[in-house]
Amino acid sequence: MTAVNGTGTSTQVGPPLWLLAELTYRCPLQCPYCSNPLDFARSEQELSTEQWFSVLRQGREMGAAQLGFSGGEPLVRSDLPELIAEARHLATTPI
Numbered sequence: 001m002t003a004v005n006g007t008g009t010s011t012q013v014g015p016p017l018w019l020l021a022e023l024t025y026r027c028p029l030q031c032p033y034c035s036n037p038l039d040f041a042r043s044e045q046e047l048s049t050e051q052w053f054s055v056l057r058q059g060r061e062m063g064a065a066q067l068g069f070s071g072g073e074p075l076v077r078s079d080l081p082e083l084i085a086e087a088r089h090l091a092t093t094p095i
């Protein structure tokens, strides 16, 4: 399957079509319906910026055409702007 991105560039897409990146379990936990793990000890096991870059690149190489950042609260990641910039770069670069 071929898709055209926002810059008019054609790219090949295929399963998996969607990559949901759960960047962190950290969160202020204010939502009453929350099912986020309360064991924050694992928060130190989060992937680094470079590791996420690799995951994003691998997802794109496998054909993923959509990306979502989730958590926890992804806004607590200080590198979120870098991750978004890398995702935008990958989305506009032919594979």
Ligand code: SF4
Residues within 6 Å of the ligand: 027, 028, 029, 030, 031, 033, 034, 035, 036, 071, 072, 073
């Ligand atoms: S992890 Fe998600 S659902 Fe839970 S409190 Fe945070 S934002 Fe709300």
